[in-house]
Amino acid sequence: MRIKQSKKLRSKHFYNGKSKVETSITRVVLQDDLSNNPHCIHGPCILWKTSSMSSPFYGCSSYRSRKECPFFEKFAPNKQIHLVEHETHPHLPFVLERQSRLKALETRGEISYCSTCHLCWQNQGELKTSHQHHHVHKGLSLSQMKHPLSILEPLSANKGEAQFHFTKLTMNVIMSWFKKNKWKNVLCLGAPSVFEALKHENLGARALLLDIDDRLASFYDMNEEWLWFNMFNNHFFLGNESERTFQEFLRSASSDLVIVTDPPFGGKCELIARTLNAITQYWRLYHGILRVPQIFWIFPYFMEHQIISCMDNLYMADFQVDYTNHKTFQNGTGGRKSGSPVRVFTNVDGICLPFPENLGYQFCAPCEKWVSPNNRHCDICGSCTAKNGETYKHCRKCKRCVKKKFSHCKLCNRCALPDHPCNLFRDKSIADPKRQ
Numbered sequence: 485m486r487i488k489q490s491k492k493l494r495s496k497h498f499y500n501g502k503s504k505v506e507t508s509i510t511r512v513v514l515q516d517d518l519s520n521n522p523h524c525i526h527g528p529c530i531l532w533k534t535s536s537m538s539s540p541f542y543g544c545s546s547y548r549s550r551k552e553c554p555f556f557e558k559f560a561p562n563k564q565i566h567l568v569e570h571e572t573h574p575h576l577p578f579v580l581e582r583q584s585r586l587k588a589l590e591t592r593g594e595i596s597y598c599s600t601c602h603l604c605w606q607n608q609g610e611l612k613t614s615h616q617h618h619h620v621h622k623g624l625s626l627s628q629m630k631h632p633l634s635i636l637e638p639l640s641a642n643k644g645e646a647q648f649h650f651t652k653l654t655m656n657v658i659m660s661w662f663k664k665n666k667w668k669n670v671l672c673l674g675a676p677s678v679f680e681a682l683k684h685e686n687l688g689a690r691a692l693l694l695d696i697d698d699r700l701a702s703f704y705d706m707n708e709e710w711l712w713f714n715m716f717n718n719h720f721f722l723g724n725e726s727e728r729t730f731q732e733f734l735r736s737a738s739s740d741l742v743i744v745t746d747p748p749f750g751g752k753c754e755l756i757a758r759t760l761n762a763i764t765q766y767w768r769l770y771h772g773i774l775r776v777p778q779i780f781w782i783f784p785y786f787m788e789h790q791i792i793s794c795m796d797n798l799y800m801a802d803f804q805v806d807y808t809n810h811k812t813f814q815n816g817t818g819g820r821k822s823g824s825p826v827r828v829f830t831n832v833d834g835i836c837l838p839f840p841e842n843l844g845y846q847f848c849a850p851c852e853k854w855v856s857p858n859n860r861h862c863d864i865c866g867s868c869t870a871k872n873g874e875t876y877k878h879c880r881k882c883k884r885c886v887k888k889k890f891s892h893c894k895l896c897n898r899c900a901l902p903d904h905p906c907n908l909f910r911d912k913s914i915a916d917p918k919r920q
């Protein structure tokens with residue numbers, strides 16, 4: 485069941501092009517150091533292996549559709565590594581132009597923003613000459629420019645960025661955790677709503693946004709607020725300049741460090757975990773090797789096994805994260821009956837993360853954490869066992885809790901849906917308990 489869902493997700497959000505690679509399972513070949521790998525415009529490439537190709541290949545870390553990033557190079561084990569000048573991202577001149585226009589904005593005077601060219605200006609003449617048939621937001625104030633998410637269209641779900649924004653309710657819950665715990669230093673890794681809210685709510689927290697969306701150059705200062713960053717290979721598009729800002733943020737984060745990340749759901753856990761670990765290591769260099777940052781990694785519940793196998797200090801908090809612009813990942817009309825499948829993976833004690841009681845969330849005393857309305861504590865398992873928003877039931881033969889719709893099949897000796905392909909499980913011996 486889990487495999488089926490995760491494949492479906494991948495095909496929707498990540499493996500969206502037409503190349504052969506996308507129909508087979510693609511795995512990361514983990515390497516300690518990526519710097520000697522070939523680079524595409526998105527930074528160092530990843531060594532990938534697919535079930536349909538015999539030898540590994542280097543490909544883009546972030547965009548897996550060849551339409552988005554065509555880079556492909558077969559792995560040749562004995563090939564000499566030549567240090568070459570890496571190609572810069574073709575958007576670089578536009579990013580610099582956006583940033584200089586932002587800095588030139590004056591407090592008085594209406595601002596226009598063209599969401600076709602991603603440029604802002606105050607000079608009335610510019611509209612007539614350059615943006616006649618474009619989609620232009622007119623009459624913006626400087627303070628409106630500080631809320632880019634209300635101006636920017638979310639980038640398409642089919643592209644690598646897969647931008648889905650949290651609902652107000654989800655944001656309120658996340659903000660309530662910040663208020664309660666009084667955290668002071670927050671890195672938002674692909675979480676622009678959290679960054680925007682932290683900037684405007686007076687919580688006394690400093691925040692830095694790391695995101696690949698280069699349209700943000702029209703709204704945020706690139707020396708203080710936003711760094712153009714690829715979270716799948718830990719790459720800063722503007723090199724040393726951004727790295728200095730980033731290191732300075734970590735150096736002055738002596739009291740704590742919170743990392744909130746909401747990556748595109750097709751993103752490989754190994755790569756996200758590697759970036760989270762790298763950030764942790766940099767921070768420890770300044771503040772001691774035993775320090776542990778607070779991590780919030782927002783991802784679907786059925787990725788639990790993959791996440792925990794990359795970062796075993798995280799657990800799945802049973803809060804359902806909702807998005808404004810995602811049909812499946814929201815509550816109510818059009819969403820799943822049992823609510824959004826997206827959860828928060830964290831290392832913060834459950835007792836520090838209350839969920840809204842008025843929505844039916846309950847505190848489980850033996851587990852010392854909040855759980856979703858339909859979750860029940862199983863005395864045999866010793867925990868609240870439901871994962872998907874429904875109530876699970878205990879199977880004595882399997883010795884664990886399983887989904888409500890499952891029943892125990894004597895032939896397979898496992899719990900499965902009543903119409904499961906029984907012979908398939910028996911013949912191929914793939915009755916893997918983790919799959920439930």
Ligand SMILES: C[S@@+](CC[C@H](N)C(=O)[O-])C[C@H]1O[C@@H](n2cnc3c(N)ncnc32)[C@H](O)[C@@H]1O
Nearest residue numbers: 645648649650674675676677695696714715746
């Ligand atoms: C699923 S959205 C999360 C947005 C979040 N729900 C919010 O409301 O703030 C994914 C975010 O990650 C960013 N992103 C996508 N690919 C990225 C990459 N390779 N590196 C860094 N950021 C990336 C997108 O631009 C987007 O802001």
Ligand SMILES: [Zn+2]
Nearest residue numbers: 524526544553
């Ligand atoms: Zn690329």
Ligand SMILES: [Zn+2]
Nearest residue numbers: 598601615618
């Ligand atoms: Zn324009």
Ligand SMILES: [Zn+2]
Nearest residue numbers: 848851861868
């Ligand atoms: Zn419990």
Ligand SMILES: [Zn+2]
Nearest residue numbers: 862865878885
């Ligand atoms: Zn149980």
Ligand SMILES: [Zn+2]
Nearest residue numbers: 879882892899
């Ligand atoms: Zn069973």
Ligand SMILES: [Zn+2]
Nearest residue numbers: 893895896906
């Ligand atoms: Zn069976």
